[in-house]
Each structure stands twice: as C-alpha cells, then as structure tokens.
Amino acid sequence: MSVSTANSSSPLKRLAFASTTSCASQASVYGKCVLATYTDVRKDICKDEFIKFAECLRKHVRAYPSCLLLVYLNI
Numbered sequence: 001m002s003v004s005t006a007n008s009s010s011p012l013k014r015l016a017f018a019s020t021t022s023c024a025s026q027a028s029v030y031g032k033c034v035l036a037t038y039t040d041v042r043k044d045i046c047k048d049e050f051i052k053f054a055e056c057l058r059k060h061v062r063a064y065p066s067c068l069l070l071v072y073l074n075i
Helices: 003-007 011-020 024-037 047-072
Strands: none
Touching: 011 024, 011 047, 024 047
C-alpha cells in the first residue's frame, strides 16, 4: 500500500498501514514481550511496550485525516 493509498483509505486500512510501517518497531517489541510471557500471564506484564505501540498508532492514524482536510480546503 502506498502512502497516498493509506492517506485516502478507511480508518482500518490506515491502522493496518501504520502497524506495519510507521509503528513496526514498536509492534515488534510488543509482540516479542507477549510471546516471551504468554505462559506466565499477569496483568500489565507488557504494559510499557503496549503504551508505546498504542501512542505510535494514535499519532500516525490521526495524522492522515488532518492532512486530507488541509488538501481539501486548499490550505
């Protein structure tokens, strides 16, 4: 998926795009934590990793609609 395709897609497509490109390193760290601790499940065991991944997703998924609005308004 190209950046222009991600910019004009549905929120779910933007989420998938951000998860696999912009936030791939955070997703990998979180996934490794989950994999390493899945046999010893405890609340908040991968909380720090999840928070970093979630913040990255929020930042990148929200960024696209505002860019589209600026283009639409010719700003």
